[in-house]
Amino acid sequence: MTATVPAPAAEWVRCPGCHDIVYGPRLARSLQVCPGCGRHGRLTAPERIEQLLDPGWTAIEVPEVSADALHFVDSVPYPQRLAAARRQTGLREAVLCVRGTVDGRRVVAAVMDFRFLGGSLGAGVGERITIAAETAVRERTPFLLATASGGARMQEGALALMQMVKTSQAMAMLDEAGILTVGIVTDPTYGGVAASYATLPDVILAEPAARVGFAGPRVIAQTTGRTLPEGFQTAEFLLAQGLVDAVVPRPALRRAIARLLSAHDPKPRPAAADHSVRIVRRAEDLPERDGLAAVRLARHADRPTTEEYATFMLEEFMELRGDRVSGDCAAIVGGVGLLDGRPVVLVGHQKGRDTRERVQRNFGMPSPSGYRKAGRLMRLAAKLGLPVVTLIDTPGADPGIEAEQRGQAWAIAENLRLMSGLPVPVVAVVTGEGGSGGALALGVANTVLALSNAVYSVISPEGCAAILWKDPDIPREEAVAKAADALRLHARELLAYGIVDGVIGEPGEGAHTDPVLTMSLVRTAVAAAVRELARVDPAGLVAGRRRRFRSYGRVAEGDGR
Structure with a gap:
């Protein structure tokens, strides 16, 4: 599969976090992490895969599903929205599923792309996540998830809602098979994705300041009438609440994943002879x-x-x-x-x-x-x-x-x-x-x-x-x-x-x-x-x-x- 090649970086970019002017090619080389304030900008699915996996990854082929069962129309028919998203991203859906390796260790990866209808969860995404999980079980390969989503896809109604169960079942299948699952939650990860496969991996890593939750903070504040705690729903807040394993800066993610994969695919060596310990x-x-x-x-x-x-x-x-x-x-x-x-x-x-x-x-x-x-x-x-x-x-x-x-x-x-x-x-x-x-x-x-x-x-x-x-x-x-x-x-x-x-x-x-x-x-x-x-x-x-x-x-x- 050939994904869209990212457009050349703009010569100068204003960081939305600190408002500094950053040299565009430098920002691209730093994986969209601002050198001034450390703000993590969004990556496309192909960019993230290139960052995390060794060269030579291949896409997992997934049959198309019937997405427009409701014949949904808002300002435009849903099929037109899908077609526009596909043209703009070069992807068939909001997730790209691939086989590859990290430091030589095999992995099946499912990486979401927020550009595609806000990374929303619909039948196409649910089918791809499930097929990728089934591939990991069949090939006895660790499963890597990178999520970025606003939630379930409204244009697919209750059928989109059912994908939460479908993908959660896929994660359970990986558990039953004894397959290591590793998740990377990126900004933002909300709604049906957060309440299903994004929060079910064995190990959950989060990028700094990534916002994760079921309901958005604005909805919560308006509904409850309460002032939310400082940093509410950020990765650092979730770490303190015991809900993620680590907050890992983007440049360190590949190394962290490689270390985790070594637990699933070790390279044993003979133990060094050591007779210096005497156990009484x-x-x-x-x-x-x-x-x-x-x-x-x-x-x-x-x-x-x-x-x-x-x-x-x-x-x-x-x-x-x-x-x-x-x-x-x-x-x-x-x-x-x-x-x-x-x-x-x-x-x-x-x-x-x-x-x-x-x-x-x-x-x-x-x-x-x-x-x-x-x-x-x-x-x-x-x-x-x-x-x-x-x-x-x-x-x-x-x-x-x-x-x-x-x-x-x-x-x-x-x-x-x-x-x-x-x-x-x-x-x-x-x-x-x-x-x-x-x-x-x-x-x-x-x-x-x-x-x-x-x-x-x-x-x-x-x-x-x-x-x-x-x-x-x-x-x-x-x-x-x-x-x-x-x-x-x-x-x-x-x-x-x-x-x-x-x-x-x-x-x-x-x-x-x-x-x-x-x-x-x-x-x-x-x-x-x-x-x-x-x-x-x-x-x-x-x-x-x-x-x-x-x-x-x-x-x-x-x-x-």
């Missing part, structure tokens, strides 16, 4: 510990964080954000990356490094949206058949009123149920503090490891002391120390009771004294555990995980060691 499997091989001293080391502010582990352990790591419901909890970090060439999903608690970040991340105590984000990423792992790695380091769940109002108990319980049935390998590492259900919500794993200065307990020593050590004659510090010992929460005891399968020795006086070596040891241990579990079939993984947790509490005599 017997409790008697670990020293007796003072409980309170262990807690203090587990909480040390200089221990590696999940963000640092992710960057160090995984190649091509890309953070994915939001629970797609209510928000993006900063106390949970997760995303996809390559561990020894094997794609994995990593999720962990993030306490933060300095005081400011710790406050911003709520000291690693997740809100319900954090657990839901983790669950969403785990479901993505199950869909794509990727191992899950979790890193546990939290005092516990968010103790606030808002967390309870938003269903904290429900969110934790849902994760426990979800992780129990994941048909993929799950490896958890307690890297610092494992506190209560807030930790366990990431801890339902086939293999559970702990660093040697980590702790794991039903409650913090402070909480336990406040509830059970009420004697006013016992100093608080002494009560907390008694509780820490009584809870048997350090690595030696955890291994003795079978809570963890192995303990990774920390260097020097602890992980905080050599974070790089600590992260290397964890990477080696996790990679080995994932390789071992990869030999087990999905049913065996689920059965083994359930058998593990079914066994706790069966010891009738003794202390369990």
Whole structure:
């Protein structure tokens, strides 16, 4: 298929955002991104495809559909409007569907063009999206969407409305087939497109300041009589609401897509031999510990964080954000990356490094949206058949009123149920503090490891002391120390009771004294555990995980060691 070649750039262009005069060819070279204010102008479908895909893409042939079933006429008959749009754009419809590659990895792409009747969704668009999705399923190829639309096409009436279901079914078909779907929402994406296939991909990237929603802001303001929040319905607003994964500037989109595609089509390599990590499997091989001293080391502010582990352990790591419901909890970090060439999903608690970040991340105590984000990423792992790695380091769940109002108990319980049935390998590492259900919500794993200065307990020593050590004659510090010992929460005891399968020795006086070596040891241990579990079939993984947790509490005599 030959699309219309864009007209040569005007010599000088006034940016609608900052009103600066920009040299036209320079604006074209910068992909219509204003060098002054960064405003992202619209691209045609062929231009966007040329930007994102390798040279040599080919159009997917789609049979014509009968579009004018209503014989609709406004100022002109609908067929005349279609004919004019086709002449002006060189496209048959408001979406161009192609086969191609991104950095050599195959992809089926459906790219919308706002020039064609406002990128509206009608029977022709719905048929093309569906055929492209069917092609991706048949060829086992990731599906890429780029949307730009004002909504459903009025000239096709209820038939246009039905395309929302048709295209949503196509996305469900891709889910059922385990095909990765990636969406790019551009300005604007509204109405029936936003409420169907644009917001259903596994990963949603948004261009800066792209406006996305069902109803337009003017309609909402007029209907409700309310002043809308600053930046309402922009990509940045949606990111804060947990509805998109990332806001990515146009020049960086191709690279971001390539990183995501590596999770669907990895290029494995043999793991490097590394025998420097020794995992302790017997409790008697670990020293007796003072409980309170262990807690203090587990909480040390200089221990590696999940963000640092992710960057160090995984190649091509890309953070994915939001629970797609209510928000993006900063106390949970997760995303996809390559561990020894094997794609994995990593999720962990993030306490933060300095005081400011710790406050911003709520000291690693997740809100319900954090657990839901983790669950969403785990479901993505199950869909794509990727191992899950979790890193546990939290005092516990968010103790606030808002967390309870938003269903904290429900969110934790849902994760426990979800992780129990994941048909993929799950490896958890307690890297610092494992506190209560807030930790366990990431801890339902086939293999559970702990660093040697980590702790794991039903409650913090402070909480336990406040509830059970009420004697006013016992100093608080002494009560907390008694509780820490009584809870048997350090690595030696955890291994003795079978809570963890192995303990990774920390260097020097602890992980905080050599974070790089600590992260290397964890990477080696996790990679080995994932390789071992990869030999087990999905049913065996689920059965083994359930058998593990079914066994706790069966010891009738003794202390369990």
